[in-house]
Amino acid sequence: MKKFLVTGGAGFIGSAVVRHLINDTDHRVLNIDKLTYAGNLASLSYVESNARYEFKQIDICDLVSLKLAFETYQPDYVMHLAAESHVDRSIDGPSEFIQTNIVGTYNMLEVAREYWLQLDEKRRGAFRFHHISTDEVYGDLEGTEDLFTEETPYSPSSPYSASKASSDHLVRAWQRTFGLPTIITNCSNNYGPYHFPEKLIPLVITNALEGKELPIYGNGMQIRDWLYVEDHARALVEVVTKGEIGETYNIGGHNEKANIDVVKTICSLLEKLQPNKPENVKSYADLIAYVKDRPGHDVRYAIDASKIQNDLGWTPQETFESGIEKTVKWYLERTDWVEGVKSGEYKNWVAKQYK
Ligand code: NAD
């Protein structure tokens, strides 16, 4: 039984990691989260009363509170997921991305280093700092058949991916210069339950159910490599417990799909699972609307996940077909969760972004 300090555990992927650790292992978890618009404790309602789970509302930019949390909790492993994560918001206002993703990661590294140095030899040797990052740091694979490997040079396109690339560089520098035992993972696009409906897949599902437009940026031919979030959560726990210090592991599902095909798949699933449509809708696919493209839009991402498969034996359990059906069914069932997150701030974002 180990103590995990997870940052961003009230977000989409962080909450899947916390649920996995509490439901499927004997480990303990301290979840540190600022609870921005993207953080939602309702995503943790099934684990919050478990004695192995604790939550502290802390901003990773607040050094004093972070230090205190490390000192009192005494973690064995740190899994750092807290971040601003939405590309469109980073274009609208990059400032929070610089603060949380770069300065916040710097704080995490410094607090972890100070804490790690005073551990006894055995615990210091076993300590790990796992930084969770994205394949978007590698940039755009437009016009090639290439896959991102761990050796692909960084070439980020958006303020979001540039801020994540910066944080990855800081983590590598802290490992090389100070010997902090870090590991980095770079993962492709996730989808699944508890996904905030500003991102493509949950936006399309929830808009379709309300008879609203399904906005496709540009020509809809951009390609993403989709991974079911619970497969990602399992991979992350494998990496932090079994991965090699100083290594990077790419994580992906070999599910390259054009955006328009993802949206059409969701529409046909809804035809089957929710034939009872809003009054204005004859067919869900009629709601598809091509809108102005995202500035700097990356055309293609695709991951070579052979290293994590060969070294750690991890493989995804869901295909895109099984995962997307589970996801659509989840959104049909959990209308309480969707209503909760769609109130307030979400409405302002949608009005601004899709005006
Ligand atoms: P998310 O936006 O759903 O959740 C982020 C969480 O971090 C929220 O709970 C939020 O409240 C918290 N947070 C934000 N700023 C904070 C701060 N200053 N202090 C403490 N907590 C703060 O993000 P996600 O999709 O779950 O992504 C988690 C991590 O995985 C991110 O680092 C992201 O870059 C990375 N990632 C995401 C994807 C994806 O497809 N979503 C893919 C690869 C990697």
Ligand code: TYD
């Ligand atoms: P998104 O879910 O924001 O993830 P990311 O930008 O990190 O890949 O977007 C996935 C793809 O869908 C991306 O190519 C942008 C596109 N997209 C749309 O076409 N319409 C939308 O309303 C959104 C949010 C995204």
